[in-house]
Amino acid sequence: MALLERVSTLIRANLNDLIDKAENPEKLIKQVILDMENQLLQVKTQVAIAIADQHLLDKKRKENEEKISEWDRKAEYAVTKQQDDLARAAIERSLHYKQLAESFVQQLGDQRLQVETLKNAFSKLQQKLEEAHSKSDFLVARHRRARTLDKAADAHAKVGDHSNVATFDRMKNKVMRNEAISQAKSELMAESGSSVEDRFAQMEKEDEVDRILNELKAKRGA
Helix, strand or coil, rough: CCCHHHHHHHHHHHHHHHHHHHCCCHHHHHHHHHHHHHHHHHHHHHHHHHHHHHHHHHHHHHHHHHHHHHHHHHHHHHHHCCHHHHHHHHHHHHHHHHHHHHHHHHHHHHHHHHHHHHHHHHHHHHHHHHHHHHHHHHHHHHHHHHHHHHCCCCCCHHHCCCCHHHHHHHHHHHHHHHCCCCHHHHHHHHHHHHHHHHHHHHHHHHHHHHHEEEEEEEEHHH
């Protein structure tokens, strides 16, 4: 039946593979659990119906066996009364109910097999659902870690790419060159400032020397 095929598909499903291949693992695992819960409810209903049908078939089998016994007694009674025609009719009725009873026995065997199949499917699906519940958080977390590691690996690969390294080196050299130029300009400006100050200082020093020299000459002359 279609129900058992769907249940079998869910039971065989590899949750790990489903999570690994899913673009949205959290959404997928929730959907899988919801599907399992729905199928589990349907299987549970089918088990109840199958058990009810089994009880009904068993009841029909017992009723026919009782009919067989009843008509067997009537046939024996007719024989004791030397009513062969009634005995023959009773035997025919007994054979009819015996045939029906055998048919119900066959149906009952098939029904019992179906009940066991449904019970087994229900049990396995219930275990799978419990597994899904217990693994859902773990599987989603594992998938997130895998994606994080994958992104980290991609980032590392990009950093290690030769073109990126070359670009970084060029930028580094450019920055260093700009820094050197800026430093040179600062030194030149500092040197220019120092030269002007030195010239004024030299002039003042020469004036002082001339003043002292003139004073000495004045004293000597005096």
